[in-house]
Amino acid sequence: MKNLQKLPLYLFAVLTLGFASCESEDPEKENEGEVITDVILKFQEIDGSNNPVGSSFSFKASDSQGIVVGGAPTIETVTLTRGKRYQMNIEVRNSIENEDITQEIIEEADEHQFFFLGSAFTSNILSISYADPGGKLIGVQTRLTVSSSPGTNNTSMRVVLRHDLNKSFSGASNPNFENFVQAGGESDLDITFPIIIN
Amino acid sequence: MPKFPLKKLFATLFQKLWFNKYSPPTFATMIQKVIFSIALFAFAVTQVSAQKCDLVLRGKILHLENDQPIEAAYVWILETRTGAVTDQNGNFVIRELCPGTYTVTVQYLGHKEIRETINLSGSTTNQTFKMQEESMDLSGVEVHGHRDAVQTTTAVTSLYGEALLQSRGESLGESLKRVAGVTTFSTGNTISKPVIHGLHSNRIMILNNGIRLEGQQWGAEHAPEIDPFLADEITVIKGAETVRFGPEAMGGVILVNPPTLPTNKKHTTELNLLGGSNGRMGNFAASHSGGSEKIQGLGYRVQGSVKRAGNIRTPNYYQANTGMAEYNFSGSIGYSSKKLGIEGYYSYFDTEIGILRDSHTGNLTDLIEIIQNGEPFIKPDFTYEINNPKQVVSHHLAKLKAHYHLSPEMKLNFQYGFQLNQRQEFDRRRGELNARPSLDLELFTNTLDIFLDHSRKSSWSGSVGINVIQQANSNIPGTGVTPLIPNYDMVNGGVYLMEKYLKGPLEIEGGIRYDFRKVSAARFIGNELQEAELDYQNFSAFLGGLYQLSPYFAFTTNLGTAWRPPNVNELFSQGLHHGAAAVEIGDPNLNSEKSLKWVNGLEYEGKKASVEFTAYLNQINDYIYLNPTGETFVSLRGTFNVYEYLQADAFFYGFDLSGTYSFSEKFNGYLKGSIIRAKNTETQTYFPFIPSDRMDWGLAYSFGNLANRITLSNVLVAKQTREPEFDLAPAPPAYALFNLGYNRKFKLGENQFNVGLQVNNLLNTEYKEYMNRFRYFTADMGRNILLKLNYQF
Numbered sequence: 001m002k003n004l005q006k007l008p009l010y011l012f013a014v015l016t017l018g019f020a021s022c023e024s025e026d027p028e029k030e031n032e033g034e035v036i037t038d039v040i041l042k043f044q045e046i047d048g049s050n051n052p053v054g055s056s057f058s059f060k061a062s063d064s065q066g067i068v069v070g071g072a073p074t075i076e077t078v079t080l081t082r083g084k085r086y087q088m089n090i091e092v093r094n095s096i097e098n099e100d101i102t103q104e105i106i107e108e109a110d111e112h113q114f115f116f117l118g119s120a121f122t123s124n125i126l127s128i129s130y131a132d133p134g135g136k137l138i139g140v141q142t143r144l145t146v147s148s149s150p151g152t153n154n155t156s157m158r159v160v161l162r163h164d165l166n167k168s169f170s171g172a173s174n175p176n177f178e179n180f181v182q183a184g185g186e187s188d189l190d191i192t193f194p195i196i197i198n
Numbered sequence: 199m200p201k202f203p204l205k206k207l208f209a210t211l212f213q214k215l216w217f218n219k220y221s222p223p224t225f226a227t228m229i230q231k232v233i234f235s236i237a238l239f240a241f242a243v244t245q246v247s248a249q250k251c252d253l254v255l256r257g258k259i260l261h262l263e264n265d266q267p268i269e270a271a272y273v274w275i276l277e278t279r280t281g282a283v284t285d286q287n288g289n290f291v292i293r294e295l296c297p298g299t300y301t302v303t304v305q306y307l308g309h310k311e312i313r314e315t316i317n318l319s320g321s322t323t324n325q326t327f328k329m330q331e332e333s334m335d336l337s338g339v340e341v342h343g344h345r346d347a348v349q350t351t352t353a354v355t356s357l358y359g360e361a362l363l364q365s366r367g368e369s370l371g372e373s374l375k376r377v378a379g380v381t382t383f384s385t386g387n388t389i390s391k392p393v394i395h396g397l398h399s400n401r402i403m404i405l406n407n408g409i410r411l412e413g414q415q416w417g418a419e420h421a422p423e424i425d426p427f428l429a430d431e432i433t434v435i436k437g438a439e440t441v442r443f444g445p446e447a448m449g450g451v452i453l454v455n456p457p458t459l460p461t462n463k464k465h466t467t468e469l470n471l472l473g474g475s476n477g478r479m480g481n482f483a484a485s486h487s488g489g490s491e492k493i494q495g496l497g498y499r500v501q502g503s504v505k506r507a508g509n510i511r512t513p514n515y516y517q518a519n520t521g522m523a524e525y526n527f528s529g530s531i532g533y534s535s536k537k538l539g540i541e542g543y544y545s546y547f548d549t550e551i552g553i554l555r556d557s558h559t560g561n562l563t564d565l566i567e568i569i570q571n572g573e574p575f576i577k578p579d580f581t582y583e584i585n586n587p588k589q590v591v592s593h594h595l596a597k598l599k600a601h602y603h604l605s606p607e608m609k610l611n612f613q614y615g616f617q618l619n620q621r622q623e624f625d626r627r628r629g630e631l632n633a634r635p636s637l638d639l640e641l642f643t644n645t646l647d648i649f650l651d652h653s654r655k656s657s658w659s660g661s662v663g664i665n666v667i668q669q670a671n672s673n674i675p676g677t678g679v680t681p682l683i684p685n686y687d688m689v690n691g692g693v694y695l696m697e698k699y700l701k702g703p704l705e706i707e708g709g710i711r712y713d714f715r716k717v718s719a720a721r722f723i724g725n726e727l728q729e730a731e732l733d734y735q736n737f738s739a740f741l742g743g744l745y746q747l748s749p750y751f752a753f754t755t756n757l758g759t760a761w762r763p764p765n766v767n768e769l770f771s772q773g774l775h776h777g778a779a780a781v782e783i784g785d786p787n788l789n790s791e792k793s794l795k796w797v798n799g800l801e802y803e804g805k806k807a808s809v810e811f812t813a814y815l816n817q818i819n820d821y822i823y824l825n826p827t828g829e830t831f832v833s834l835r836g837t838f839n840v841y842e843y844l845q846a847d848a849f850f851y852g853f854d855l856s857g858t859y860s861f862s863e864k865f866n867g868y869l870k871g872s873i874i875r876a877k878n879t880e881t882q883t884y885f886p887f888i889p890s891d892r893m894d895w896g897l898a899y900s901f902g903n904l905a906n907r908i909t910l911s912n913v914l915v916a917k918q919t920r921e922p923e924f925d926l927a928p929a930p931p932a933y934a935l936f937n938l939g940y941n942r943k944f945k946l947g948e949n950q951f952n953v954g955l956q957v958n959n960l961l962n963t964e965y966k967e968y969m970n971r972f973r974y975f976t977a978d979m980g981r982n983i984l985l986k987l988n989y990q991f
Binding site for chain 1: 598642677
């Protein structure tokens with residue numbers, strides 16, 4: 001057991017090694033890949049055979065960057081004309097990373113779905129149907145019909161994007177499905193747009 | 199003697215003292231009450247015990263050179279031809295002695311025999327014998343293994359032997375529920391953190407073979423990274439032990455200790471095979487230890503375990519994504535001689551835990567909907583598959599320990615520990631981000647202890663030492679999320695001194711310690727670099743005593759201060775917490791928490807009954823807690839509640855009671871219970887997640903040469919009526935559970951084979967536990983039938 005006399009030396013070596021290697025890394029900037037900062041509703045008037053009429057127009061909802069307590073997103077008021085039909089396309093963006101997230105949502109069609117709720121639908125001012133290419137029920141592309149005799153000019157539309165839901169849940173094929181939470185999953189977006197009908 | 203009216207009087211006095219609604223407790227009145235209660239107890243005890251030929255000789259056998267207890271030493275009284283063998287703590291008791299003078303001999307292999315004359319007159323005599331090792335050249339000398347059993351005057355409870363065997367297959371937190379006063383703070387049924395006297399996470403400490411476990415313990419959903427299978431004894435110290443163990447040991451300390459390494463050539467192996475019906479759990483563990491034939495004193499042990507379980511079932515449905523997998527390994531090698539002891543130890547813990555799918559909500563609306571629903575929306579079938587959200591955690595711990603006897607009275611100790619904790623948390627995310635963790639942390643910890651123990655043949659013993667903790671936390675880049683906590687470096691240095699005086703039935707102990715801590719943290723929030731340099735320092739001290747009141751009664755008391763510097767998450771949190779649909783905001787200006795805990799224990803050990811009663815008071819100044827601000831944060835995602843970290847003075851007090859009673863050799867009963875009260879004394883409000891009153895009692899019947907035992911037990915948990923002003927959902931109602939167990943011991947030649955069949959939640963009762971964070975989303979675990987096989991050879 002002669003070696004044991006060198007023990008303190010070994011211990012010291014292990015110690016220096018251990019303590020020297022123990023330093024935290026410099027922090028790095030993180031690309032916020034998942035944050036949605038802008039949601040744009042693009043409206044294109046269509047005729048009876050779904051052909052475009054005139055030029056399109058859009059309304060935007062955007063978040064302040066980072067967490068601001070008491071802050072609220074800026075949401076533009078949507079203006080539509082009574083009796084007309086529109087094709088609505090939703091564009092979802094991350095302006096921090098300058099990314100278009102819409103494509104990701106379309107690629108994961110089996111995990112995502114938009115639902116459209118609020119007084120615009122319950123008061124029969126608007127009616128909506130899914131019109132995504134390939135017949136998928138996502139809601140990135142929809143068709144809206146504005147009532148020709150709405151009871152009021154001021155209404156609102158709540159747009160909810162659900163992620164990881166059971167799309168075959170009974171009732172989930174309805175874009176106005178109120179009990180969407182029962183289909184499981186979580187909300188990635190929940191925005192209420194004010195609407196004025198001219 | 200008018201026994202009965204006296205008893206009644208004590209009971210009424212006691213009731214009046216503690217359950218008087220009209221006097222709100224302050225620290226001073228509480229102390230008065232406790233002192234009075236203790237006096238009452240002591241008086242009651244002396245009233246009840248009668249005097250005759252029932253004297254008791256009680257004591258402890260220790261190694262002279264290091265004060266370590268000697269197990270299996272033989273104590274013999276020549277005149278009466280009666281004797282006893284010391285237990286693993288070196289304690290022995292010889293009862294039913296008449297007053298007179300006796301010759302006592304103490305024998306232990308390789309040690310000089312002690313022969314002393316003792317005069318027994320009082321009801322009890324307490325004697326400590328210290329044995330000196332004989333020279334090594336004697337043939338047949340067995341070198342003893344050194345074991346650092348805790349020697350403290352604080353209330354201590356250990357889980358070992360059969361109790362530990364019955365807890366096999368459970369996580370550390372679940373196992374410790376067997377100790378009165380310990381509950382769990384859990385997240386579903388797979389993540390549970392031990393709670394001692396209402397405190398958990400960074401307010402208690404867990405030691406893995408003597409090294410303080412340093413994981414990301416701040417998180418409510420971060421379970422301790424330790425395999426209970428590596429232990430042959432789990433000890434809970436219920437006092438403030440900052441002086442001995444360093445900052446944060448405020449509510450108590452949990453020691454997870456592996457068995458002593460063998461020092462002879464005996465080889466032992468233990469195999470455990472367990473299966474559970476709920477979650478279709480399978481668990482296998484093996485350990486093997488042996489000693490070298492060539493080098494005396496050289497021993498080793500290897501140990502490992504594997505655990506796999508799938509979706510857990512409540513009485514009526516499966517919880518989605520609640521499977522888990524765990525792989526553990528540990529190994530150690532040690533050498534022990536007369537003067538030198540050295541040990542190397544390594545343990546590895548690896549786990550993957552699925553998190554209940556519906557607990558991960560998008561915003562406040564989602565959260566409210568699921569709470570109103572009372573159960574998850576997704577109820578899948580059984581599967582072992584683990585999907586996001588999930589946690590993947592691994593923990594490496596390596597330790598090098600050595601001691602050297604400078605002289606028969608002086609021992610120099612050295613202990614170095616290295617730890618690496620890797621934690622990844624995955625959320626449900628879009629696209630390729632789903633494969634990336636949203637929290638990815640790597641935590642390195644170095645701990646160094648150097649201390650000098652001294653013990654003399656006289657009654658004094660003690661130690662003086664230094665302790666250094668160095669820590670580095672890094673976020674692994676690429677998560678695509680602003681880190682919840684920053685990267686940081688921390689250094690903590692401490693010096694301490696403890697002394698103990700031992701004389702007859704009395705043991706007095708005290709100590710002081712000074713610590714300083716330096717934290718430097720940095721992270722990017724967006725493009726902005728946020729940096730902070732923080733310093734903390736503190737003095738702590740404790741004073742404790744143990745007194746053997748009568749042959750069967752021992753009283754302990756311990757008054758200790760403790761402190762805890764604020765944790766990084768409390769200082770710097772800023773982000774979304776999906777499980778609570780909350781934004782949590784830290785405060786870099788928080789002060790250290792400082793506490794004063796007074797624990798009193800009364801232990802009775804009779805022939806038929808044993809009782810352990812613990813009462814405590816804990817005043818915590820600047821207690822840090824998460825407070826709902828009432829404000830909300832609105833984003834395109836929806837609305838979130840905003841919480842901030844605040845400080846206020848807090849006062850905790852409570853009792854633990856545990857007892858056993860033997861109706862006959864075959865028929866036994868036990869009872870355990872605890873009561874905790876905790877209040878914010880500044881706002882006169884209650885804190886969230888304080889365990890409600892609970893009790894556990896059972897009856898056991900043994901038959902067939904006592905090799906078979908059937909146990910029926912009943913757990914009663916009251917509703918937590920002392921709720922905070924804000925909670926997402928009201929406290930769940932009270933519940934009662936029944937458990938049934940059957941154990942059988944077989945002797946297969948020299949070998950031991952144990953079979954256990956347990957049914958937990960026998961009646962498949964649907965319930966929610968207040969201390970489970972997932973009570974918002976789901977009912978707790980339903981019936982679980984477990985088969986446990988244990989083979990030792």
